[in-house]
Amino acid sequence: MSFGKLRVLLIMPDYPEFKTYGPQSDIIFPPLGLEYIAAYIRDISDVRILDMRLKDTDINVIKNNLKEYKPDYVGVSYNYTFQINIVLQITRLCKEFNIITIVGGWHPTLAPSDALSHESIDIIVRGEGEITFRNILLSKKLDGILGVSFKKENQKIHNKDRDLLDLETAKLPYRNYRYKSKSDYNFLGFPIDCIETSRGCPFDCSFCCIHEFYRKRYRSRTLESIVKELKTPIINNKASLIFFVDDNFVVKKDFIIRLCDAIIENKIHKYFMAQARVDMIVNHPELFKKMAEAGFIFLFLGIESFSDRTLESLNKRTKFKQIKLALRILHDYGYIIQGNVIIGANLEDKIEDLQSTIDISKTMEIDLPTFSLLTPFPGTKLMDDIVDKGLLINTDWSNFNWATPVIDFPYLSAEDLNHYYLKAYKEVLFSKSRFRKIMQLLLLKSPKYHLQRLLNVEILKGLFNFLGTKFRKSNKEKYSK
Numbered sequence: 001m002s003f004g005k006l007r008v009l010l011i012m013p014d015y016p017e018f019k020t021y022g023p024q025s026d027i028i029f030p031p032l033g034l035e036y037i038a039a040y041i042r043d044i045s046d047v048r049i050l051d052m053r054l055k056d057t058d059i060n061v062i063k064n065n066l067k068e069y070k071p072d073y074v075g076v077s078y079n080y081t082f083q084i085n086i087v088l089q090i091t092r093l094c095k096e097f098n099i100i101t102i103v104g105g106w107h108p109t110l111a112p113s114d115a116l117s118h119e120s121i122d123i124i125v126r127g128e129g130e131i132t133f134r135n136i137l138l139s140k141k142l143d144g145i146l147g148v149s150f151k152k153e154n155q156k157i158h159n160k161d162r163d164l165l166d167l168e169t170a171k172l173p174y175r176n177y178r179y180k181s182k183s184d185y186n187f188l189g190f191p192i193d194c195i196e197t198s199r200g201c202p203f204d205c206s207f208c209c210i211h212e213f214y215r216k217r218y219r220s221r222t223l224e225s226i227v228k229e230l231k232t233p234i235i236n237n238k239a240s241l242i243f244f245v246d247d248n249f250v251v252k253k254d255f256i257i258r259l260c261d262a263i264i265e266n267k268i269h270k271y272f273m274a275q276a277r278v279d280m281i282v283n284h285p286e287l288f289k290k291m292a293e294a295g296f297i298f299l300f301l302g303i304e305s306f307s308d309r310t311l312e313s314l315n316k317r318t319k320f321k322q323i324k325l326a327l328r329i330l331h332d333y334g335y336i337i338q339g340n341v342i343i344g345a346n347l348e349d350k351i352e353d354l355q356s357t358i359d360i361s362k363t364m365e366i367d368l369p370t371f372s373l374l375t376p377f378p379g380t381k382l383m384d385d386i387v388d389k390g391l392l393i394n395t396d397w398s399n400f401n402w403a404t405p406v407i408d409f410p411y412l413s414a415e416d417l418n419h420y421y422l423k424a425y426k427e428v429l430f431s432k433s434r435f436r437k438i439m440q441l442l443l444l445k446s447p448k449y450h451l452q453r454l455l456n457v458e459i460l461k462g463l464f465n466f467l468g469t470k471f472r473k474s475n476k477e478k479y480s481k
Contacts, residue, residue: 006045006137009071010034010177011062013078013086014052016401028053029243030185032194033105033129034077035173040130042174045137049177052086054184062090066097075125075133078115079105081377082401091120102136104129106213107397110379112149116156124149126158127213128165128199164214167199167221175234185239187273187298193239197226197259201248203277205302206315207342209379210247218251227262230270240453241271249274253287260294269452273298278318281326292333295453297445299330303339306360307353310346315381327365334444338368343421345374347391350411354420361428367438371424372402373417 012031031051038047050057050065066074074094078087084107091101104125108115112124125132125147132147142150147162175193178185185192198221200214229235235242250256263270272295281288288296305311306320330337341361343354361369376383376392377400386392386407393414394406403421405414442450 006073007069007071008041008045008047008073008075008137009065009069010037010047010049010075011077011090012049012051012053013076013083013090014058015080016082016086016398026186026188028185029187029192029245030175030178030194031077032173032196032245033079034075035175035177036130036171037075037133038177039171039174040134041137044134047177051178051184059089059093063093066094066099070097071099073100073102073137075102075104077105078103078107080401081107081397082399083107084397088118088120091118095120102133104133106209107378108149109213110209110377112158113156114378116149116151122150127162127215130165130170132162161215164199164217164219167219168225170221170225172225172229172232187241187243190241190271191239192241192243193235194243194245195226195229195235196245197221197249198246198251202251203248203317204315204381205304206313206381206385207374207376209377212379218248220252220255223255223258223262226259227266227268230263230268231266236268240269241273244272244274247275248277250276250280250284250287253280253284256287257290260290260296263294268295270295271298271453272296273300275300275302277301278303278322278326281329282322285329288330288335289333292335297334298336298338301326301337301339301366303364303366304342305345306341306357306364307346310349313346314342324364331365331441334441336367336438336441337365338370339364339366340370340372341366341424342374343371343424344407344409344412344417347374347407347409348411349409351416351420354412354416358420358424358427361424365437367441369424369428371421371428373405373421374407375400375402376407 012034031049034049038049041047048065048069048071050062052058052062065071074090076087076090087103091103094101100122101120102123102125103115103121108124109126112126115121115124123136123142125136126149127147129147132145135145136142136148139145142148142157143159146160149156149158151157198219200216200218201208201210202218204211204216230242272291274296276299278301302316303323304314304316306323308319311318311320327337341357343357346353374382376386391408392406393408394404399406405417409417
């Protein structure tokens with residue numbers, strides 16, 4: 001510890017119990033956002049990062065760190081609305097030690113007055129937090145700091161927005177504060193790391209807040225900086241699975257092709273994961289062929305619905321026939337697909353629509369299907385519509401978790417939604433044939449392709465974990481209860 005510097009404790013809150021359902025219960029990605037903050041403040045402060053999602057870090061560990069480390073500031077990442085109770089548990093504990101609390105992320109950015117209404121939250125960092133957080137540490141007053149909301153004389157003050165970060169000159173995230181164990185951060189048993197190549201999304205789905213958080217702008221980093229990050233020792237030596245966390249990875253076709261070429265030319269032998277849109281797959285199949293050659297093996301798709309009418313109401317700009325074609329294209333190239341489907345995606349849905357969604361899901365070639373309930377979040381067009389129509393039946397943020405009904409559907413009860421949400425997981429996800437299909441997809445690649453990426457004991461252990469049935473059986477037991 002550097003005693004002459006300010007001490008800053010950055011905390012990633014845990015998720016509530018509902019997150020233990022489905023394959024996401026076996027997924028923990030590194031706290032990349034906090035590591036970006038750390039990169040911008042480590043020269044002016046002593047920094048620690050604690051991640052409550054890890055098994056050995058609970059509220060007692062947080063309390064002990066507050067006692068022993070005595071931080072001047074505690075920064076809490078608050079992206080997901082449903083984390084409210086855990087965030088408040090942390091900030092209230094901080095107040096017992098008279099520590100200044102700073103909260104940032106999607107929810108407080110889009111609902112800053114609501115977040116500031118809690119006595120234990122002192123400062124809100126709105127939007128991208130790297131420069132704003134640094135300025136808070138450097139300044140004695142908050143009045144002139146862009147991107148900050150705070151309380152002063154019983155008033156809520158919202159300073160002007162800060163310009164978005166120039167990603168072409170941005171620092172790399174500082175990963176050296178994370179735990180020593182390689183297996184803490186994993187995807188279904190595989191040790192994993194994350195990289196961000198862009199921020200924002202040029203699309204505006206009605207249920208998504210990302211385009212509002214980034215003010216309807218999309219920006220990307222330079223190819224050189226991305227390759228440099230991929231070649232850093234902490235990434236190159238400790239994980240063979242890399243998740244590109246961009247909200248929409250495939251926006252600029254030519255840029256992604258150049259990135260894939262650079263990955264191949266630099267012999268960066270990794271498995272890669274990303275999020276992509278169905279229409280990009282259909283319109284540019286050659287791009288996904290190139291990505292597969294570079295090591296991309298797993299894609300997240302926001303499928304949402306199998307109804308063209310519903311897809312239009314969500315402003316997805318995709319069609320059901322495109323979904324079917326996209327799945328076929330990806331499987332031809334050996335991709336494993338995780339696709340999310342919304343149960344009750346249309347306010348006009350009836351019970352037969354929910355059953356139809358489940359029936360169609362069974363016929364679709366989605367390797368790891370996940371399900372969610374239609375949920376309006378602050379800053380989304382969906383939230384505005386639901387409030388205007390008087391259909392919001394629950395204002396407890398902890399229930400805005402994709403698994404608890406918060407909308408008053410004209411033809412569906414909360415019990416209907418709960419029943420079919422759980423039924424979807426029970427009948428669609430847990431299938432032996434589904435896991436046999438994943439094995440077949442993995443075997444489409446040559447032995448050399450896999451050996452180049454599996455030269456690590458931890459990775460081999462992850463492979464056995466993934467191909468085993470541990471996570472499938474444990475989740476099935478939960479649902480059977």
